[in-house]
Amino acid sequence: MKRNILLHPDPRLKKVCAPVTNMTDELRALADDMLATMYDAPGIGLAAPQVGVLDRLIVMDCVKEEGEAPRPLIMFNPEIIAGSDDLNTYEEGCLSIPDQYADVTRPAEVDVRWIDRDGNEQTETFSKLWATCVQHEIDHLDGKLFIDYLKPLKRQMITRKMTKLKRELARA
Ligand SMILES: [Zn+2]
Numbered sequence: 001m002k003r004n005i006l007l008h009p010d011p012r013l014k015k016v017c018a019p020v021t022n023m024t025d026e027l028r029a030l031a032d033d034m035l036a037t038m039y040d041a042p043g044i045g046l047a048a049p050q051v052g053v054l055d056r057l058i059v060m061d062c063v064k065e066e067g068e069a070p071r072p073l074i075m076f077n078p079e080i081i082a083g084s085d086d087l088n089t090y091e092e093g094c095l096s097i098p099d100q101y102a103d104v105t106r107p108a109e110v111d112v113r114w115i116d117r118d119g120n121e122q123t124e125t126f127s128k129l130w131a132t133c134v135q136h137e138i139d140h141l142d143g144k145l146f147i148d149y150l151k152p153l154k155r156q157m158i159t160r161k162m163t164k165l166k167r168e169l170a171r172a
């Protein structure tokens with residue numbers, strides 16, 4: 001089932017989310033809904049607060065090549081346990097900030113630990129687009145958006161555009 005994606009600015013996108021302490025069918029259904037919502041958008045990552053749920057849960061799939069098998073990842077309580085000194089700059093976007101893109105520099109490689117859909121602990125080293133995406137999504141769980149990395153003027157410009165867009169959508 002598809003869920004509604006919250007648009008910036010929204011107070012729920014600025015909250016620190018709570019760790020998941022108890023895996024339930026409801027949480028698994030939420031994760032599956034988030035994947036469906038992400039693929040439909042289409043996007044490569046989505047965090048629970050973006051659908052209004054303040055739990056530490058993200059989903060992603062950065063496979064982009066035509067004909068390559070999808071790799072949906074569901075991560076409860078994802079944590080970056082190490083990051084490289086090497087940095088990488090990607091032009092980032094966000095499903096909560098549609099049509100706005102900007103360069104963000106982050107560690108090029110990160111080690112991430114999380115709990116999967118079956119309740120098992122996983123760790124993996126992510127690089128390239130996957131590394132950027134997982135850091136972007138984990139930021140969401142701490143109430144941080146990619147525009148928070150930009151200079152204030154650029155951030156304010158994007159927020160003004162989004163406020164206007166939301167007003168137009170509300171009127172439509
Ligand atoms: Zn985002």
